[in-house]
Amino acid sequence: MQEPPLRELRCDVAVIGAGTAGMAAYRAARExxxxxxxxEAGPGGSTCARVGCMPSKLLITAAKAAHDARRAGEFGVATGPIRVDGVATLQRVRRERDRFVAGVLSEFEKFPNEDRVNGRARFVARDILVLEDRDTRIAFGAAVIAAGSSPAVPELLAGLGDRVLxxxxxxxxxxxxxxxxxIGGGPVGIEIAQAMARLGVAVTLLDGGHALAGLRDPDLVARANALFAAEMTxxxxxxxxxxxxxGDGIRLTWAGKDGAGGSGVFDRVLAAAGRPPSLRGLGLEEAGLSLDEKGGPCFDPRTLMGEGAPIFVAGDAAASRPVLHEAARQGRIAGRNAAALVRSGPTGIATPAPWVNxxxxxxxxxxxAVGETYDPERAAERVVGAVxxxxxxxxxIMDRAAGALRIYADRAGCLTGAEMLCPEAEHLGHLLAMAIQDGQTAQDLRDRPFYHPTVEEGLVTAxxxxxxxxxAR
Known part of the structure; x- marks a missing residue:
């Protein structure tokens, strides 16, 4: 039987992955x-909307409602027994999650039909991609890898079926x-662990380190460990x-670095040890890219261009700052630079300054965590304001009096970073990030208006x- 002819496509910029970074790269290249x-290999809808930011925050918000109801008595408000309907809780999570996913997919579907290609792409040369079914071949001038990430699952959990999450x-x-x-006390692990605990699930968290939520400052680490230990094991x-x-569960056996160990049986186990880039099967070697010790592409962190080929890396695939606002920005940078490389050559590539972390x-x-965080080796170079x-x-007033904040400045008073565990951290973090990005000093920010009584007044103290x-110096 004669094989069907290959479908040949040619383009200036080929973008692999239609998530946050990929769609931003496509738009930027077109512009x-x-x-x-x-x-897009599917299912689409972006990591954030489908399995990341949005569903996790929906679960966290449900947990907050249950937690606040239980604590209403602190304000003299009687609520009676609190019962969490797990089925209804998760139905709402999926229902609202699906709305967010539909919004992302609708944006994807607005792009011209001739610009949207479905299938799993693989490099076969530094300027050629083929799709998994091999009936489509795409020649490009430059490419952007925005293939996203996939959850890491420890090998010892393999074969345990859907009890492993x-x-x-x-x-x-x-x-x-x-x-x-x-398993894992990083940002994802501790968010889900606390939410589940507040929804009435008996939670045990195991971590190879001694700090949660990516905290580094020893005082904040100790405060966090004490606060979260009150809600889970x-x-x-x-x-x-x-x-x-x-039985219907999983028995885990663990050992501690101090020789102590333990075991327990759990209905479910959540593997929350990170999301490495989804790069397997892309044929990076065939593309001519230089690879690091983990098999990922080496690339310039400012231009996002890979070493050895006209290929850029953005979003979770870059594995540097896997958060949505960075993915969107990296996509825009990669898309613009890919287009510039094709149209103007290397001299057209921009090297924008990075955003503050x-x-x-x-x-x-x-x-x-904003900008530069805790570093004991730089203590002599810094002035610290704490609250x-x-x-x-x-x-x-809100009955949320817990945690602390550290703001760092250099010896000239210029703000360089902050680390915090406190109420409204998302808002305080934004204010400090903007101040640091703008090069403000502690006096500059202190001279801005702060309303009373607000959590933001904590910044004034620090x-x-x-x-x-x-x-004093």
């Missing part, structure tokens, strides 16, 4: 005058489990050594202590 195609499957379960083991410095079926974890209290939120006025510290 720069390039002929671009957008390749990832963020790709967590939001599809029909009801809340009675018990849950969370924590095992730090542990490694899961064995996982096996136990801004990372948040939506626990309660929340955390945020304890257990005594902050508005925090006490900034004043930086100013006083500068004067």
């Amino acid at each position: 720069a005058g390039a002929r671009a195609v957008l390749i 990832t963020t790709d499957t967590l939001f599809e379960i029909p009801d809340l489990p009675r018990s849950l083991a969370v 924590l095992h730090f410095g542990t490694k899961v050594e064995r996982a096996e079926s136990a 801004l990372a948040m974890v939506f626990t309660d209290p929340g955390t945020a 304890d939120f257990s005594r902050q006025g508005r925090a006490r 900034l004043t202590r930086i100013i006083d510290g500068l004067d």
Whole structure:
């Protein structure tokens, strides 16, 4: 039987992946005058909308409602017994999640039909892609890899079926489990762990380190560990050594670095040890890209151009700052630079200054890391302004008085970073990120209007202590 002829496509810029970074790259390339195609392997809808930011925040918000109802008595408000309907909770999560996904897909469908290609792409040369079924061949001038990420699942959990969850499957379960083991205390792990605990699930979190939510400052680490230990069982410095079926659940056995160990049986286990880039099967070697020790492409972090080929990397595939606002910006940079490379050559490639680092974890209290964070080796170069939120006025009014904030400045008083575990961390983090990005000093920001009584007044306390510290020098 004669094989069907290959479908041949030619374009200036080929974008692999139609998530946040990929769609931004496609738009930017088109706006720069390039002929671009957008390749999506499915299911589409972006990591954020389908399995990341949006469904997790829906679960967290449900957990907050339950938590606030239980604590209403602190304000003299009687609510009676609180019952969480797990089926209804997860149905709402999926219903609203699907709205967000539909919005992303509708944007994708607005692009011209001739620019949208469905299939799994693979490089066969530095300027050629083929789709998985091999009936389409795409020749390009430049490409953007925006293939997203996939959850990492420890090998020892293989073969245990749907009792093992990832963020790709967590939001599809029909009801809340009675018990849950969370492996990994990073941003995703601690967010889900706290939400599940507040929804009535018995949660055990195991982590190989001794800090949660990516915190680094020792005081904040200690505060966080104490706060979260009140809501769940924590095992730090542990490694899961064995996982096996136990009735309808899973028995985990772990060992600690100090020689201590333990075991437990859980209805479900959530693997929350990270989301590495989805690069397998892309044929990076055939593209001529230089690869790092993990098999990922080496690339310039400012231009996003890979070494050895006219290929750019953006979003989760870049594995540098896997958050949506960075993915969108990286997509725009990669798309513009890919178009410029084709139309003007290397001299047309822009090297924009990076945004100040801004990372948040939506626990309660929340955390945020802005710019330069805790570094004991730079203590002599810094002035630190601290505030304890257990005594902050508005925090006490809301019965959310917990945590602390550290703001860092150089010896000239210029703001360089901050780390926090406190109420409204997402808002304080934004204010500080903008101030640092604009090159403000502690005095500059202190001189801005701050309303009373607000959580933002905590910044005033910390900034004043930086100013006083500068004067003391």
